[in-house]
Amino acid sequence: MGKYLVRRLLKSLLTVFISITLTFLIIRLMPADPVSLMVDPKLSPEVQAEMRRGFGLDKPVPVQFVIYIGNLLKGDLGLSFKTREPVTTVLMQRLPWTLLLMFTTLVSSLAVGIPVGIAAAKRRNSHFDRIVNVIVTLSISIFIPFISFAFLYVFGYLLGILPTGGAYTPPPGHGFAYFLDVARHAVLPTLTLFLGNCATIILYSRNSMLDVLKEDYIRTAAAKGWDDRYVTRVHALKNALIPTVTITGLMMGSMIGGAIMTETIYAWPGVGRLIYDSVNAMDYPVLQGAFLLLSVTVVVMNILTDLVVSKLDPRIRLGGGKA
Amino acid sequence: MSGKSEAILQVRGLTKHFNIAHGVFAKPQMLRAVDDASFSVNRGETLGIVGESGSGKSTLGRMLLNLIEPTSGSASFDGIELFPMNPSKEAMLRRKMQMVFQDPYASLNPRLKIGEAIAEPIRANGVLSGKKRIGERVAELLDLVGLPPEAAHSYPHEFSGGQRQRVGIARALGVSPEFIVCDEVVSALDVSIQAQILNLFAELKERLGLTYIFISHDFSVIKHVSDDIMVMYLGEIVEIAPAEKLFEDPAHPYTRALISAIPEPDVDVVTEKILLEGDMPSAVSPPSGCRFSSRCYMARGECASIHPALEACGEGHFVRCPYSRQ
Amino acid sequence: MGHESKAILTFTDYSAGYLDDEGKTVNLLDRLSFTVRSGQALGVVGESGCGKSLTGLSAVRLLSRQIVVQGGAILLGDRNILEVTEKQMQEIRGRDIAMVFQEPMTSLNPVLNVGFQVEEVLARHRPELSEAQRKEHTISLLREVGIPAPEKRVRDYPHQFSGGMRQRVMIAMAIACRPSLLIADEPTTALDVTIQAQVLELMKKLKSKGALMLITHNLGIIADVCEEIIVMYAGRIVEKADVRSVFKNPLHPYTKGLIAAIPSLRGKKKSLYSIPGMVPAARNFPEGCRFNPRCEQRMEICTTTVPPLVEIQPGHSVACHLFQGGAL
Numbered sequence: 001m002g003k004y005l006v007r008r009l010l011k012s013l014l015t016v017f018i019s020i021t022l023t024f025l026i027i028r029l030m031p032a033d034p035v036s037l038m039v040d041p042k043l044s045p046e047v048q049a050e051m052r053r054g055f056g057l058d059k060p061v062p063v064q065f066v067i068y069i070g071n072l073l074k075g076d077l078g079l080s081f082k083t084r085e086p087v088t089t090v091l092m093q094r095l096p097w098t099l100l101l102m103f104t105t106l107v108s109s110l111a112v113g114i115p116v117g118i119a120a121a122k123r124r125n126s127h128f129d130r131i132v133n134v135i136v137t138l139s140i141s142i143f144i145p146f147i148s149f150a151f152l153y154v155f156g157y158l159l160g161i162l163p164t165g166g167a168y169t170p171p172p173g174h175g176f177a178y179f180l181d182v183a184r185h186a187v188l189p190t191l192t193l194f195l196g197n198c199a200t201i202i203l204y205s206r207n208s209m210l211d212v213l214k215e216d217y218i219r220t221a222a223a224k225g226w227d228d229r230y231v232t233r234v235h236a237l238k239n240a241l242i243p244t245v246t247i248t249g250l251m252m253g254s255m256i257g258g259a260i261m262t263e264t265i266y267a268w269p270g271v272g273r274l275i276y277d278s279v280n281a282m283d284y285p286v287l288q289g290a291f292l293l294l295s296v297t298v299v300v301m302n303i304l305t306d307l308v309v310s311k312l313d314p315r316i317r318l319g320g321g322k323a
Numbered sequence: 324m325s326g327k328s329e330a331i332l333q334v335r336g337l338t339k340h341f342n343i344a345h346g347v348f349a350k351p352q353m354l355r356a357v358d359d360a361s362f363s364v365n366r367g368e369t370l371g372i373v374g375e376s377g378s379g380k381s382t383l384g385r386m387l388l389n390l391i392e393p394t395s396g397s398a399s400f401d402g403i404e405l406f407p408m409n410p411s412k413e414a415m416l417r418r419k420m421q422m423v424f425q426d427p428y429a430s431l432n433p434r435l436k437i438g439e440a441i442a443e444p445i446r447a448n449g450v451l452s453g454k455k456r457i458g459e460r461v462a463e464l465l466d467l468v469g470l471p472p473e474a475a476h477s478y479p480h481e482f483s484g485g486q487r488q489r490v491g492i493a494r495a496l497g498v499s500p501e502f503i504v505c506d507e508v509v510s511a512l513d514v515s516i517q518a519q520i521l522n523l524f525a526e527l528k529e530r531l532g533l534t535y536i537f538i539s540h541d542f543s544v545i546k547h548v549s550d551d552i553m554v555m556y557l558g559e560i561v562e563i564a565p566a567e568k569l570f571e572d573p574a575h576p577y578t579r580a581l582i583s584a585i586p587e588p589d590v591d592v593v594t595e596k597i598l599l600e601g602d603m604p605s606a607v608s609p610p611s612g613c614r615f616s617s618r619c620y621m622a623r624g625e626c627a628s629i630h631p632a633l634e635a636c637g638e639g640h641f642v643r644c645p646y647s648r649q
Numbered sequence: 650m651g652h653e654s655k656a657i658l659t660f661t662d663y664s665a666g667y668l669d670d671e672g673k674t675v676n677l678l679d680r681l682s683f684t685v686r687s688g689q690a691l692g693v694v695g696e697s698g699c700g701k702s703l704t705g706l707s708a709v710r711l712l713s714r715q716i717v718v719q720g721g722a723i724l725l726g727d728r729n730i731l732e733v734t735e736k737q738m739q740e741i742r743g744r745d746i747a748m749v750f751q752e753p754m755t756s757l758n759p760v761l762n763v764g765f766q767v768e769e770v771l772a773r774h775r776p777e778l779s780e781a782q783r784k785e786h787t788i789s790l791l792r793e794v795g796i797p798a799p800e801k802r803v804r805d806y807p808h809q810f811s812g813g814m815r816q817r818v819m820i821a822m823a824i825a826c827r828p829s830l831l832i833a834d835e836p837t838t839a840l841d842v843t844i845q846a847q848v849l850e851l852m853k854k855l856k857s858k859g860a861l862m863l864i865t866h867n868l869g870i871i872a873d874v875c876e877e878i879i880v881m882y883a884g885r886i887v888e889k890a891d892v893r894s895v896f897k898n899p900l901h902p903y904t905k906g907l908i909a910a911i912p913s914l915r916g917k918k919k920s921l922y923s924i925p926g927m928v929p930a931a932r933n934f935p936e937g938c939r940f941n942p943r944c945e946q947r948m949e950i951c952t953t954t955v956p957p958l959v960e961i962q963p964g965h966s967v968a969c970h971l972f973q974g975g976a977l
Contacts, residue, residue: 216755222711223750224770224822225743227736234769238760313760314806375841483927513696513928514866518910518921525920540842547912547921570914584846586869588911590896598850599843601797602811 008306012299019295020288024068027284028061068288077292078285082278087289090274095293097167098263098270100182102255104190106248109198114244117205121240122232124210132202139199144192148265151188162187165267189266193259197251204247209240242312249305253298330363331502331534332387337361337396339382343607354607356382358558360396361633364551366501369528369535371549371566373542373581377603378555380538384504387536388422389413400502418448421495425507427487431479437490438475441465445497464493468523485516492523496531504536509544521548542585546570551639554578557614558606560633564640574636574647577615613644621646654686656724657830657860658708658746663721665707667931674717675931678703678884681721682958685830685877690853690861692871692892695881696907698928701864704881705832708862709746710738725830744774747823751835753815757807763818764803767791770825790821794851813844817851824855831855832862837870849874868911872896880904883929883939886958890965900967902944938970946971 052058059067071078077087120132156164163169168181212218213236221231263272271290278286310316337360344352357379364370372380385391387398389408398405400420403412421444424430431440441461444450451457462472468489479487488508495503505524509517521544527533539545545552545566552569554562554577562575573579580597587594599618604610610617616626623646633643660683666676678700685691693701706712708723710730722729725745730738750756757766767787771778778786784803791799794817807815816836823831833852837845852861853874863875871878871892878895880888880903888901899905909922926943929935935942941951950970958968 216750216752217758219711220748220750220756220819220822221758221769223709223742223748225739225741225773226769227739235758235761239758314762315759315808375843485927514868514907515696515910515924516927518912518923521912522920522923542842543912543914546914580843582914584843585914586845586849586867586873587914588868588872588896588908589913589915590872590893592915596846596850598847602813602844603841 008303012303015299016292016295020069020072020292021065023288023291023295024065025061027287028064072292077289080286081283082281082286087285090286091271091289091293094269094271094274097268098259098272101186101189101193101259101263101268101270102252104186105193105197105255106252108190108194109201110248112194113198113201114205114241117202117244118209118232118237118240120202121206121209121213132206136199136202139195140203142195144196144261145265147195148188148192148262151191152265155188167269185266185268189259189262189268192262192266193255197255200251201244201248204244205240208243209236212236212240215239238312242309245308245312246305249301249308253301328366328368331366332364332398332400332536334363334387334398335361335396337383337386337398338394339379339386339391340394352607355558355609356606357386357393360560362553362560362563364534364536366534367528367532368550369537369548371545371552372536372538372555373540373545373552374555375540375581375603377557377606379558379606380555381506383555384422384506384536384538388420388504389416390422414448417444418450418498419500420502420504421498421500422504422506423488423491423495423508425510427484427491427511428479430491431487433479435478436475437465437477437479437482440479440490441475441494441497444494448498450498460497461493464496467496467527468493483516484512485519488512488520489523492520492527496527499531500533502534502536504538506538507540508537510539510541517544524548542581554581557603557609559614559643560641561615561643562641563633564637568637568640572637574640574642575615575644576619576621576647580620615644654688656684657687657726658685658862659683659724660704660708661722661724663707663723664719665703665712665716666719667715668717669932674719676719676884676934677716677931678707681886683879683886683889685860685862687829687860688857689877690856690863690875692875692878693862693864693881694866694868694871694878694907696866696928698883698930699881700884701881702834705748705834705862705864708830708832709742709748710735711742711748740774743770743828744826745828746830746832747826747828749816749819749823749831749833749836751838753812753819753839756819757815759807762804762806763791763810764788767803767818767822767825770822774826786825787821790825791818793824794818794821795847796821811844812840813848816840816848820848820851820855824858828859830860830862832864834864835866836863838865838867845870868896868908880907883934884931885939885968887940887969888965888967889958894962894965898965900961900965900972901940901969902946902971903940938968 080087080090116132120129123129152164155162163185167185218231218235221235260272260276263270264276275290337357339357341354341356342351343354344350360383374380382391386393393406438461441464442457445457445460451460461475465472465474470489509520528535537548549566552564552566553560556577562578573582580599583594583597601618604617612627612629613631616622631643631645633641636642660681662680662682664680665678666674669675681704693704695701718731723731764787767790768783771783771786787803788799796802796814796817837848875892878892879886882903888904899908906922906924912921924943937953938951938956941947948970956968956970958966960966961972
């Protein structure tokens with residue numbers, strides 16, 4: 001187990017490194033010039049050159065890369081072009097909000113998705129199953145900006161019961177009142193993300209449950225005299241969860257950056273919104289930092305998913321036996 | 324090996340080891356699927372290869388047709404060295420050596436009509452060209468295997484296992500080969516269909532002067548079709564003998580156990596079953612010395628440390644066990 | 650033939666079919682009647698499509714939802730299990746009748762350890778046992794079926810066992826509550842011949858403790874293990890007798906054809922007899938005797954009238970018009 005983990009970590013480091021390199025190159029190769037944004041073109045060329053030097057933009061790209069990596073290892077992700085703050089600070093401000101959204105979405109999606117998926121599988125082709133299928137298809141196809149604006153319009157404007165943006169109503173307070181305030185603000189963004197995620201989980205749970213129910217060992221369990229509910233709970237569930245856990249892990253990894261549209265529309269101060277703003281401002285350091293964060297998160301999520309799956313599936317945990 | 328005709332296939336020391344280690348950084352782990360196989364097959368005869376799972380018989384069959392590249396060893400067909408293979412040699416050999424596979428449900432492309440499936444090797448090997456000529460050949464082949472000519476326009480799923488197996492045979496015969504490897508060709512079939520297919524194989528052998536290698540785990544089938552039989556265990560040949568001789572006087576303890584284990588459809592026959600202990604050991608780390616020693620009921624002290632060679636013990640009879648006659 | 654032995658399971662005119670897409674019922678099993686007796690093994694032999702597996706599953710009512718019972722009774726002792734409730738059936742399964750299936754590779758749950766899967770049966774039917782007693786029982790069961798070092802292996806998972814060992818685990822699960830009937834559906838088909846021999850020896854040993862219904866296509870195994878045999882074709886029993894009579898004096902043309910088709914180990918090579926044609930699909934079962942299109946001794950009456958299963962000699966019944974009217 002230990003050796004497996006070490007090997008995994010080494011491979012992950014390689015993945016992250018490749019990701020950083022690619023990000024770095026892509027951003028640098030973009031045609032726009034960030035200096036022209038923050039530097040008033042009316043300033044003299046000497047001052048402009050000075051600014052370029054200050055940001056290290058005068059050096060050739062490979063040199064910039066080496067400097068970047070060097071700083072990275074020291075924990076220094078550079079300064080934001082826009083706000084001059086350390087990128088690390090900026091990221092750390094935004095990350096908790098995204099994590100919060102991710103957490104609420106995940107918990108709600110799993111809590112609803114898995115039971116519904118399993119119930120649909122057991123009642124295959126019944127009315128319930130058909131209705132679920134329709135809802136799932138619709139939810140997956142929904143265009144996020146459309147549904148977000150629809151929610152905002154209905155709940156925020158028409159009914160006025162939910163706030164229309166942000167994570168809290170400023171100023172940020174403390175204690176329970178603050179908690180409630182954030183919770184109210186989180187409802188719509190979570191709901192928006194929940195639709196697509198929950199639908200995916202229902203789909204996967206249902207399909208893997210259907211596959212499991214066809215397996216021979218389910219028949220064996222029934223032949224021992226157990227009833228349907230026991231067989232589902234003890235024999236089918238664990239096996240059916242394995243693909244579901246895997247897909248959940250992958251979804252979580254992409255959620256950090258993938259909620260860009262949702263965060264932007266709801267003005268939620270998370271990493272997704274940060275990426276959107278930074279692209280507009282051509283804020284290289286922040287973008288690099290954000291993508292680094294995404295890479296690391298995806299990799300970590302993958303490792304965690306594998307660990308959970310190996311806990312569920314002894315064939316992986318103990319090394320594949322005979323086929 | 325039965326002396327009458329000359330050898331069409333000679334195999335010397337053919338070996339295949341698979342590296343089954345996972346991951347980029349792992350140490351290689353060798354699965355010794357076939358080790359040092361040496362034998363020959365005479366023209367017009369059938370060599371039966373019998374063994375249980377893990378014996379290496381299928382791997383051996385596939386190496387002879389270059390579907391798997393051997394790790395070492397050599398083989399020659401009709402005087403032509405099979406390895407190393409090159410494209411022009413392969414093209415020529417493909418017209419002489421063909422294979423029929425086990426699973427009639429998996430070995431036919433479900434999207435190809437039967438006629439197309441049979442025509443494919445003919446076209447691919449450039450044996451014939453022109454739609455009309457190929458069409459005639461396909462009809463000829465269908466007739467040869469006992470299927471109606473209309474079958475050419477149907478899809479595999481419209482046929483039963485036995486019929487699909489006939490298609491597999493027709494496909495192999497398209498290029499007019501001299502030599503066919505039959506890998507578990509009747510294992511997936513019911514007994515009465517099995518009989519039909521075995522009869523067909525016998526008839527084709529007579530009519531077309533074919534030479535067969537017949538691979539199976541079913542000893543009764545092997546004995547029925549073969550002139551000589553080769554018994555394999557854990558990647559090694561443990562005994563070779565003419566079919567009748569092997570059955571009447573098996574020399575190797577494994578062969579004896581194998582034969583005694585066969586349930587015969589005859590109430591009068593009461594064989595004392597030789598029951599082997601345990602399971603087949605892993606081919607990744609086979610037992611040292613004689614590979615059968617860990618389960619052999621007549622093993623001596625030396626058996627686990629000395630690796631026996633395949634030695635003659637009678638006319639056309641070879642065995643890999645120095646104590647077989649005691 | 651052992652009429653003194655108690656009848657454990659009796660099928661009486663049992664018929665079953667499946668509902669096709671148009672709502673029609675297509676017959677699969679037609680008026681099966683036979684008895685499995687205590688201390689004996691009954692072999693159910695036939696090729697694919699004959700309905701032998703379905704017969705086994707009928708005895709434990711584990712048929713798929715599309716299969717409907719069309720008539721008859723299945724008596725376990727003196728209860729007709731076709732009439733008991735599902736809850737009552739769940740009591741019977743695993744305790745009075747147990748099954749061993751064909752595929753040891755897939756019939757065990759890969760994510761639960763082997764000890765748990767055996768203990769389960771005890772937990773279900775013998776609630777009076779404490780957990781410690783169950784564990785002890787499990788270990789001794791594994792030992793009984795010939796698994797070495799059972800105390801260590803209870804915590805292992807199915808994928809850590811070979812095919813033969815897995816099948817032994819299946820058998821351990823089946824005999825855990827000492828059922829009066831063990832139904833084994835092709836238990837050794839997926840196993841190597843030498844392993845098969847081991848498992849069959851085990852089953853023969855267990856025969857004495859109950860009754861065994863062995864479903865297989867392999868006549869050799871039947872000759873080795875069973876005392877009685879029923880030969881099935883297209884959902885009907887065509888011949889029923891003690892094993893010796895069937896092999897020495899097969900009556901039904903299908904039985905004769907089946908025996909002649911097997912390559913024998915002894916005797917010279919000859920062309921194998923092959924029964925012409927193929928087993929029909931259930932939708933296309935012919936009128937009269939279902940074997941008639943393939944029968945070389947077919948008569949006019951065979952195409953119109955179903956031959957009843959009649960006892961021609963003591964203990965030897967056959968369903969064939971060649972033998973009606975007491976002819977031999």
